[in-house]
Amino acid sequence: MIRFEHVTKRFGAKTVLDDVSYEVRKGEVFFIVGPSGTGKSVSLKHMVRLLQPDEGRVVVAGEDISHAPDSALERMRERFGYLFQGGALLAWLSVADNVALPLREKTKMSEEEIHDKVMRTLALVELENDADKMPSEISGGMQKRAGLARAIVRDPEIVLYDEPTSGLDPVMSRHIDRLIADLNNKLGVTSIVVTHDLNSALSIGHRIAMLKGGHIVELSTPEAFRASTNPDVREFMDAQFKIQS
């Protein structure tokens, strides 16, 4: 579904991704984990061409998104939903209007249909009672959930999550995990999740890639990841589970 082919990305002298190649399969819940500043979000941004590789290319459903013309890019991006780290809600629109925005702008649905769809989507993230609030009136975690509702309201084929559970309490984090798994199980949505939260990755991920120093140092199933002897993986797992215990 999404294929990285020898992607290299530099920001000045710093090489963030160094000849990275991997493939995310259709219908998969794919996690990208790793220490901060190792190019996890950069990888995600390459998938929707918010960033372009210096070398190599990213192929989405057989089409090269990295070098597609703008007209094709718009069509290719319609496959995606994207949850940004901070939610990226428009400050002057209410939560409901934010979620309704892609429906109003990109579909011919009636206002009644849009309202129904928005309320059903907000119910999925437990925000149906906060629909009329402005983004400034809700917490960071709620903004993130509203951002998630906006990302999935048009039933995209692929959803990209940038730190979906950071800033959320453990109960809500597991709820978001269940939602990601449900979208995958019921609708066959391909999900790519960038996170530090290994609990999420190990419990709902189909495969986990660990990025470090611009390279994929581990790409395996949760079971294999847990049993990995790779020192980078061990260090990352030990650090996280020691803190939790």
Place this chain on the structure above:
Amino acid sequence: MITREPIFLPPPRGRFEAAGRKCLADLRETGVCTKYLASALWALRLLPASRRMRKESVAQMFVAGIKSLPVITFVAIFTGMILALQLGLELQRYSQELYIGSAVMVSLLREMGPFMTGLILAACVGSSMAAQIGTMSVNDEIAALEIMSIDPVRFLMAPRLAAMIVITPVMSFYTCMMGVLGGGVVGMTQLNINWNQYVQNALEFADLRDLYVGLFKALLFGMIIATTACYEGFSTRNGAVGVGQATRRSVISAFLLILVVGYFVTRLFYNG
């Protein structure tokens, strides 16, 4: 695409290379800015059919017009008063102070009205537009719009451009009238000119061409303010510091462009 990556280049090998790079970068950015303006003008064709665009344009007109009204009124009245006082005192030496009405009216219609309005709106409205869009850029809201396949130029810039195209000429005309009023007050209180004589003299020498050229200038100034503000907003990076820099750049660019374009329009219409 609005969301652009920063360009990293190795350090220049000398002053000439640095100057050359700066020139190329400025040319490239001018091209990008012109492209945004062309896209926004093209998007205005959707205005009659789009309820959201109309609503947003009216909201922007309210911000640019009604909210700027007190400062524009204040500046316009005092500009007219200063003009009348300076001209009146000189003309009084030749017993021609009766003509301050025409002098104030013509200078306001041709130059001062649109120019003052442009500067005030660039400072009040342009800066706030640049700050708002700049904040959206650093909060990934512009990127989010692009991923939803919503064109930020159509969604954000076109309604602001429409509002400025309409409201700047209106406010320019209002500035002229307030300036003439201020001049009249000075004429009556300090130069002993009868109000009716002042108004009659002002209207007698007011040419319709002066009005049209002034309004045309104001329209261009409105486009300049909206375009520089949106361009700087879209180009913002580096958080709160970047928003501050974008706001400052948008005001400076608008001021400079208003001066240059104002000169060339005057030359075009009053060149012999």
